[in-house]
Amino acid sequence: MPTIISDHQVFTPRNLAEALQFMAQHRDEGWRPLAGGSEVMTHIYDNRAAATGWINLAPLRDQLAGIHEDGILEDGIQEGCIHEGGWVRIGALTTLTELRRSAVLQTICPLIRRAAAATGGVQRQNRATVGGRIVSASPAGETLPVWLALDAEVELSSRDATRCVAYRQFIQEPRQTAIASDELLTAIMIPIRARPNPRLLFRKVASRAAGAIGKMVFTAIAGLDAAGHYQDVRLAFGGMGPLPLRACGAEQLAEGHAPSDALGAQAANQLSAELTPVDDLRSTADYRLRTARNLTRAFVAGHIGIAGHIGEQPS
Amino acid sequence: MNNDHVFRFHVNGHPVEAQAPPMQRLLDVLRDTLLLTGTKNGCGRGNCGACTVIVNGQAVSACLTPVVQLEGADVQTVENLSDHDCLNSLQQSFLECGGTQCGSCTPGILMAATAHLRRGGGTNTEELREMLAGNLCRCTGYIKIIESMQQAAAAK
Amino acid sequence: MKTTESALGKSVLRREGAAKLRGDAQFIDDLPRDGAWFAGTVRAKVPHARLLGVRRDERFDWDRVVLITAADIPGENVVPVVLRDQPSLAEDFIRYHGQPVALVAAPDQETLALALESISVLTSPLPPVFDIDESLEAKTIIFGEDNVFRTVEINKGDATAALQTADVVIEGEHHTGAQEHAYLEPQGMQAEWTGDGITIRGSMQCPYYLVKAVAELLDLPQEKILVIPHLTGGAFGGKDDFPTMLGGHAALLAWKTRKTVRLIYERGEDMRFTSKRHPARIRHRTGFTHDGQLVGMQVEMVLNGGAYGTMSPLVISRAAIHAAGPYQCDNIHISARVVATNHPPSGAFRGFGAPQALFAVDAHLDYCASQLGVDPLELRRKNLIRRNGTQATGQNVGDDASAGEVLERALQESDFVARREAYAEFNREAESRRGADRFPRRGIGLSLFMHGTGLSGYEEVFFHSGVALHGNADGSITALTSQVEVGQGTRTIVAQLAAEGLGIPVEYVLTEQPDTNQHPDSGPMASRTATIIGGLLITAGKRFRAEVERRQGSLLPDPLVFRATVAKLVAGGERLEVREHYSPPPEMRWDEEKHQGDAYPAYTWSCCVAALEVDTLTGEVAVLDVTAVQDVGKVVNPMFAAGQVQGGVAQGLGWALLENVVWKNGVMQNANLADYSIPTAMDLPPIRAVFLEHPQHRAPHGAKGLGELPMEGPAPAVVNALRSALGIHFRRVPVTPEIILPAWEARNLE
Secondary structure, three states: OOOHHHEEEEEEOOOOOHHHHHEEEEEEEOOEEEEHHHHHHHHHHOOOOOOOEEEHHHHHHHHHHHHHEOOOOOOOOOOOOOOOEEEEEEEEEOOOHHHHOOHHHHHHOOHHHHHHHHHOOOHHHOOOEHHHHHHHHHOOOOOHHHHHHHHOEEEOOOOOOOOEEEEHHHEEOOOEOOOOOOOOOEEEEEEEEOOOOOOEEEEEEEOEEEEEEEEEEEEEEEEEEEOOEEEEEEEEEEEEOOOOOOOOHHHHHHHOOOOHHHHHHHHHHHHHHHOOOOOOOOOOOHHHHHHHHHHHHHHOOOOEEEEOOOOOOHH | OOOOOEEEEEEEOEEEEEEOOOOOOOHHHHHOOOOHHHHHOOOOOOOOOEEEEEEOEEEEEEEHHHHHOOOOOOOEEEEEEEOOOOOOOOHHHHHHHHOOOOOOOHHHHHHHHHHHHOOOOOOOHHHHHHHOOOOOOOOOOOOOHHHHHHHHHHHH | OOOOOOOOOOOOOOOOOOHHHHHOOOOHHHHOOOOOEEEEEEEEOOOEEEEEEEEEEEEEEHHHHHEEEEEEEEOOOOOOOOOOOOOOOOOOOOOOOOOOEEEEEEHHHHHHHHHHHHHEEEEEEEEOOOOOOHHHOOOOOOOOOOEEEEEEEEEEOOOOHHHHHEEEEEEEEEEOOOOOOOOOOOOEEEEEEEEOOOOEEEEEEOHHHHHHHHHHHHHHHHEEEEEEOOOOOOOOOOOHHHHHHHHHHHHHHHHOOOOOOEEEEEHHHHHHHHOOOOOEEEEEEEOOOOOOOOEEEEEEEEEEEEEEOOOHHHHHHHHHOOOOOOOOOOOOOEEEEEOOOOOOOOOOOOOOOOHHHHHHHHHHHHHHHHHOOOOOOHHHHEEEEEOOEOOOOOOOOOOOOHHHHHHHHHHHHHHHHHHHHHHHHHHHHHHOHHHHOOOEEEEEEEEEEEEOOOOHHHHHHHOOOEOOOOOOOOOEEEEEEEOOOOOHHHHHHHHHHHHHOOOOOOHHHOOOOOOOOOOOOOOOOOOOHHHHHHHHHHHHHHHHHHHHHHHOOOOOOHHHHHHHHHHHHHHHHOOOOOEEEOOOOOOOOHHHHHHOOOOOOEEEEEEEEEEEEEEEOEEEEEEEEEEEEEEEEOOHHHHHHHHHHEEEEEEEHHHHHHHOEEEEOOOEOOOOOEEEEEEOOOOOEEEEEEOOOOOOOOOEEEEEOOHHHHOOHHHHHHHHHHHHHOOOOOOOEOHHHHHHHHHHHHHHHH
């Protein structure tokens, strides 16, 4: 059917409780949340919108936007480290611009800022929300591999309960998530975990430097213990399949070993067994795999990635 | 089906009551209802930036902003930049530096630049290139757009 | 008494600039809607088929809308461009996916959308042909008897014999891709029934095409058709031939509905179904002596014209004329064909066939240097056209021979030789560096090229360009041309040039939005405003001044006095008007059939240097900077000229590296401005434009064409820079990371 904009109904709740009440009453009637609108509006005008009823979350910004540290260490934040104990809670309606400008996130993990900055242009970053990006689950969504690499959890609220689910479990099928029809994603929780000598990488490979959907997205996090061996390696990808994913085999292969060219090559070879990217209009399976292998090899070998604090000011 | 509602917000300082279906794009409300055609429809998918306007101080794509989310908002469009016929300093710099050619991207770029400069965003070439990344221009190669913005910023 | 200082060479501010910056410059989609109906196009959904008819869903109330098919066309069902092979609405055959079959107009957009959904096109499929070789096999015929829209052959000396006796013969095949214009304002037209005729306003480059086209389509006399080109939001050739179809569609609907009808494309429709740059395959066989003297060139080129001829017969001519590049060779054979396929018709695009030809010849020449073991700079110095050298067409360039000068100046401006050495050192040491610095490789490359000013000899006469000046009651003078403001600064430049001829301040010259009733046909396109039209304006200006002074009986050097005199004469009821029409310089000779002789009155010569860095982990290319040096004869407006060069280089870099049209069954798959990636501000480097001004006597008032030229340099310069960075010769643009990375990895396995 063509786009008939007047067919689209909107319910505007005054607050979260009202939104959840409405969702409970109207579950399975096909209502969908409307956050920043950047994905929803595109889908509507491309006739790809799954719903014609929208729950306008704009009035919930007071409740659902913002970045808060819970249980943060009392003795201050050590720059560039991912801290032990506690969480950073990012409200679902936090915009990508707010992610970019957050001093807290810059200190906890500068990758988040980079991923947010790599998403569209300023206009999109001002509207697009953390929660919207997670729920729409675009295969090459820039922020998604970062949540995966950070072992993030999502907070799902319904009228009757609130639960937390590991982001890794939350994404189940392409463009689908483990959210029930009466649940709203209200926050993403980033565990603060210490890694010694952390090294971080975010790379988006796209057809141009900005404003294009990625061919592939790669994010990597690893610590090096006192002996110089890898600890807590995370290698996460977007665009390498229908879902963001972690290359667990390659992670395990690197774990406990010292960075070297040989180790990098082994990890890269392991990827070929783990990843099955496809050809599409943005790139080829061959190119995606080559790029994933090269970036993984260079990261695991210790050549690329930023060590700890990168000296950037949030802007 | 008539699904029109009335939405109240401000455009260029004036109170507006727009009657529209709730998912109507701000772009259509501006262009078709309020006859503010300075905001251009370049792609309708948020990819080109030609419809950039300022909502509550932030640059956004009017094509991706449903009117239902504008209740009480402050919207500014390119028509609000100049005082009658008198160009403001940013516009004047674009004229003097060759920052506009065909002019289709120009209103969106002016609004993105205005939001950036108002919040004290950086004005070195790299910062401006990043700030401009959501606005496509096919005529200039962006060089003279960046020069225009730098001249305006320096004049402040 | 004061006389007037010349406005030529001054950065006069853009006349319509303030309106564009205030947001009150109206493009076609900005016109008031007042009762206008909305129109849409019913399109075929197969690339090649027999058309059986359309089926209307009877659940929709068809009385609410107006529907037009080929059967309703009162005149001839044709889009008259060059070959007259393209119907306005498909009648018997579908030749490309998206071909218009019917038109619908409705009072509002929702009704229109429902109507378009309620109609289907019935077809019986035929085998589609998408690539050049399949088309040449001619098993399936799309056009004529052999699918060839036009063949152009150019012969100079005896290339076959020269290649037989050459010390070294080097072959190379290069490919270029389709390119989308991606003007920021999509195509659009508004047509209005005026009682006994049609007025059409729209986004277009060539209003006179449309007058002829609509008159034929509606079987109306041309004087009943008024075309008013609207302020046009970028064109680049995309609004040259295509609006002839679109304007015809809008006119048909206005005629049938007796209303005002708007036919505005949305971006996806525009990208999928309007013309693209012709894809090309170009083969070179080139003979040299051992020391690198060029002795023979064979060039065999095939362009993919898509489903209909549009501008292809002219595009292939320009491609052929430019195919040997700015090089002196006594034995040249050029064979150029443009063939039909079931893609949307290819059309005019900045450069008009020359970019494809110039990419191949200059990338190939750089490759030849590497095969000969000669410095590519030396190979160029040895072989470039000098004073009194001859082009492939036999044209003696006389003193219009700046190839050597632009080359040397570009080397100097870009510090080419030192940087080339520094980058080689950087690359040699790469593996020994620590960290991320071990992965990038850097390179610098250049291209040397020329672009014929205006249209080729035949075309320029064909378009018989004209201009007019007339005096107004306030003493100002209006310059009338049909040159449309598409962003290039026509209105301002026309005023500068007319003022130059008139000897008055530029502010005294008015330039209007042209319409086809008042404005003479000044022909369209092709970087001609400052040159051909400029020459006419200057001549007309001088004649106008002489006429005023004759009637006044005295010389009038003071501009204020001149103005007062014009006002007085007009007030006295005198008609002050001067018209000028183009005729080629008398010594110009051109044989269209053999493509021999003086193809263009002058050539713009240019050298483009690109430096870049390749990330060898991903094959991504970051262009570091571009220096474009060109001899344009005379710069009319330095700010506009630099803007043209920077924008053209940007478009050329996009074509070279980023802009990849992904086809599937003849349909562009990435038809949006995110997936079809024109450069953003973050993709582009600093771009320096350097101008040389050697006035050319055969170019009117010395100025040569500029607008198309800068598009042509980046692709060969980038490919040559990539060889300098990676040691690999790439034979295709866009040269994407998907091509670069496997080639680099394969090379390192050797």
